[in-house]
Amino acid sequence: MIKSNLALLMAEKKIRSLNKLSRETGVSAPALARLYDGTNVRIDYETIEKLCDYFNCTVGDLLVYEKQLKEKKD
Secondary structure, rough: OEEEEEHHHHHOOOOHHHHHHHHOOOOOHHHHHHHHHOOOOOOOHHHHHOOOOEEEEHHHHEEEEOOOOOOOOO
């Protein structure tokens, strides 16, 4: 599962509003909201690039892969 660290990056930069982040990055507020709360199913490279530029981070800082454990069936 791919997870977003957007909330953490925003906290580190003391950004409390997705609307403010949207204005400063040019990424739509709904796209940011989906990334923030983990409900997105895809993300454009342009969005990743804008956020990495804004936060001065790498893709690995913005997005992380967490392996899901599969439940065993008895």
